[in-house]
Amino acid sequence: MSGQEDTGGTRSVGYHGGSVETVISVDEVNRQAAAIAEAGVEAGRIAGLADGEPYLKIDNLRAGYGKMEILHDFNLQVGRGQSLCLIGPNGAGKSTVLHSIFGFTNIFGGSIEVQGRDVTALSPKDKLRSAGVAYILQDKSVFPGMTVEENLWMGGYLMDKPAKAKAKAEEIFSKYTRLAERRSHPAKVLSGGERRLLEISRALVMEPDVLLVDEPSIGLEPRFIDMVFEILDDLQHAEGKTIVMVEQNAKKGLEFADIGYVLVSGQLAMAGPGDELLADPEVGRLFLGG
Ligand SMILES: Nc1ncnc2c1ncn2[C@@H]1O[C@H](COP(=O)(O)OP(=O)(O)O)[C@@H](O)[C@H]1O
Numbered sequence: 188m189s190g191q192e193d194t195g196g197t198r199s200v201g202y203h204g205g206s207v208e209t210v211i212s213v214d215e216v217n218r219q220a221a222a223i224a225e226a227g228v229e230a231g232r233i234a235g236l237a238d239g240e241p242y243l244k245i246d247n248l249r250a251g252y253g254k255m256e257i258l259h260d261f262n263l264q265v266g267r268g269q270s271l272c273l274i275g276p277n278g279a280g281k282s283t284v285l286h287s288i289f290g291f292t293n294i295f296g297g298s299i300e301v302q303g304r305d306v307t308a309l310s311p312k313d314k315l316r317s318a319g320v321a322y323i324l325q326d327k328s329v330f331p332g333m334t335v336e337e338n339l340w341m342g343g344y345l346m347d348k349p350a351k352a353k354a355k356a357e358e359i360f361s362k363y364t365r366l367a368e369r370r371s372h373p374a375k376v377l378s379g380g381e382r383r384l385l386e387i388s389r390a391l392v393m394e395p396d397v398l399l400v401d402e403p404s405i406g407l408e409p410r411f412i413d414m415v416f417e418i419l420d421d422l423q424h425a426e427g428k429t430i431v432m433v434e435q436n437a438k439k440g441l442e443f444a445d446i447g448y449v450l451v452s453g454q455l456a457m458a459g460p461g462d463e464l465l466a467d468p469e470v471g472r473l474f475l476g477g
């Protein structure tokens with residue numbers, strides 16, 4: 188144990204679980220991040236990061252739960268086939284951004300557009316069915332007693348013909364042999380990594396263009412974390428999906444994504460190319476534990 192004990196403060200585990208030697212306390216991260224957020228991000232910066240016409244565009248969004256506003260004048264733009272990762276302290280509202288895009292929050296102001304079409308008021312069902320936006324549910328969202336195959340078919344529950352979902356499932360099985368080999372097994376026997384793969388695959392049954400992914404690495408062993416990021420990389424670069432993700436593992440998330448946003452207290456604090464944010468000393472100090 189080092190001199191940390193002498194500061195008189197509570198021994199705190201830093202952001203993202205780094206060691207006390209290298210990482211500042213959660214409260215201090217929040218305080219310093221809030222100071223950065225004061226400056227905000229210019230509108231031109233946000234548009235400049237998106238490649239071409241934005242495929243997904245959020246303007247001055249105010250949204251939250253019940254009457255409580257969590258996101259304040261939030262803006263986002265991502266081009267077709269690009270990836271964007273949101274990082275920031277716990278409780279900043281990162282998941283709320285994804286919830287708002289998919290239609291799980293109350294929206295008090297602002298707009299959300301997909302391909303130039305206003306989808307702000309669409310229900311989650313219609314986001315999936317008609318706007319091509321899928322939210323990847325995770326953690327206990329697979330049906331443990333159902334087989335892998337049945338779980339996959341469930342992803343097509345909004346399709347008019349079950350045969351269509353089954354055909355798409357076959358396509359997915361031919362791509363992910365790991366799942367195909369286990370198609371008749373109950374989902375409960377899958378490893379954590381395989382379960383995450385099933386969760387992602389299930390969302391693909393509806394053939395979405397935009398994938399909303401909340402903390403893909405959470406709860407996974409390191410070797411599965413790499414596997415999940417490889418799958419997402421393939422979905423973006425080989426299949427042209429647009430990806431908006433939240434990642435607590437800021438290093439992985441920013442390495443992966445074309446665009447990085449730092450969200451603090453429901454407001455955009457920083458925005459830049461993923462690799463630029465990754466190299467930013469302030470981001471490093473606050474979110475990367477070094
Ligand atoms: N379903 C909910 N109902 C009410 N408040 C919520 C709900 N989900 C999140 N919140 C609140 O919204 C704020 C932002 O949460 P969240 O978006 O989950 O943060 P993050 O993903 O950045 O950790 C928090 O204060 C949280 O308590």
Ligand SMILES: [Mg+2]
Nearest residue numbers: 281282283433
């Ligand atoms: Mg969250």
